Amino acid sequence: MSDFLFNPLLVKEMRDRFRSRKTMLILAVYLFVMGGIPMGFLLMDPLKAESLGDNRDLFLISAGIHYAMVCFVAPALTAGAISGERERQTLHILLTTQLSTRTIILSKLITSLAFSTLLLVASMPLYSIVMLYGSVSPEQMAQLVLFLAVNMFFLGSLGLFCSTWIKRTSISTVTTYGIAFFFVVGTGLLFFFIGESLQQTYPEQYVNSNVWSMYELQMLAGTNPIIVLSDILGESFDQSDDITFAPWLFFSCVYVVLSFVLVIWSAYLLKPIRRKWWSWKKRPVRVQ
């Protein structure tokens, strides 16, 4: 474990990521946006003693902006991680060292996650403004933080996978955002379209909107970040009211598993020589 934590790639990446002026600039802009918008709303609608405990708008706005920033920043941090090495012509040399592809992928992912986590943690004090209004439970805050962390992990892994799979950084970045768009918006649209279609096609079978209680549709709803975020914020859609499990827990489990699959797949794709398990013996052969 200590070998991994002090592997030269991780150390170099951490140093590059955290010891540059660009890093401070990104952090400053991020906090400015994250703090500026709620502050703007506060200026428009000043805090009043009588509204304490009732006004949830600021919480919704802050969480929405936070999620949007995560969707914007997390893929960008990893979508060029491997393709950038390839374009700089340093990847081949790196692959001839004793660093395994798994170490290379994890080092890149951990570095970007560390930076994403810094952004997340640095912006958490902004929620103290939200807490002034009350009407937000600590449990909701914890679920929101977990939700954002899972999204960072998934979007970071997705970016890393696209970066390994696609040679050019520009195409990898566009593909990452495209796939992320599918997960953020596409799964929600699929949920609504499929439900509505079933209801209209088989009106006698799905009376009184009971199509939304179908387990398959509930699972689809549980994979859509916007529906899950709405549920965490206590603003669920009518169609997703019938979900019988905790959406945030289901969402976290699905996306964490998906992220691990993407990381393992990336490490496999990065291997110059991919082992075909059915054709080779495991023991190395030495000839004289």
Next chain:
Amino acid sequence: MVIETVHLGKRYGNLQALADLNLSIEPGKVFGFIGPNGAGKSTTMLILSTLLEQSEGEAFVCGYNVRKDPASVRQSVGYMPDFFGVYDNLTAVEYLEFYAGAYKIPASKRRALVGDLLELVNLSHKADAFVDSLSRGMQQRLGLARCLVHDPAVLILDEPASGLDPRARIELREIMKQLREMGKTIIISSHVLPELAELCDDIGVIEKGRLIAYGSVHEVSNRDTGQSRMQLRALRNLDKAGLLLASSPYVHQLTEYMGGYRFYFQGTEQQKAELLQELLDEQVAVVYYGDSKKDLEDVFLAITEGVGME
């Protein structure tokens, strides 16, 4: 054998990039790979460096199968590609320390090792310079030092002299001579053929993915035509030398060249020595009598003539 390939082949779709390559390179030998762009030199080097999987055949480096035991092969090989990038925010020392770490060399030994390597490639004075500020020649030398951080038995150098000015080429060649003296087995490809002739024990000529000539520089030079191009320079009695060469049955196509003569010699090494003795007996003050520097280029052109037209 340090390097051995058995019916090695690589296919990209319908394109056969490498076919039926059989190489055997002994320890401590310098092997030169000659061939035009796209002939299969880099493909072979990538396979031997475990960066590309072959389609057919097997390849072994230091006894390890490149496909079945790539980690052991990587520990035995130092690979320098024809074009490689550098991390722009590292100094020369940090750059080498980074790769030393990547080869799992203990941190306590890295600083001394890096110092030795920088001295070997004459870059001690640039130890604290940022890598991207170094000239192309210096970056190539640093790349060579990077290949050596884990003390590999084999060096695979893909066109190391490409894009270098003459001085940088000479400096690089001198370092490679040092490495040869250190007992490293080196595979080197280059378009600068005379440089290979001077450096290599064996050469292989590859064209359209096939090895069409393989052996010592001398064997390959005499392979097709049975003759070698030679050069003579002398301080005195050059006219006598001209007459003697013209009358020799072994000498053909005698021409004046750079204050001396250049000619094709068809005969054995013994007959070459006898001709030199005759020149000395005629009081010709010989200062150079040997293979012409352009020889390998001629050989390459002769061997590959018509291959690309098939």
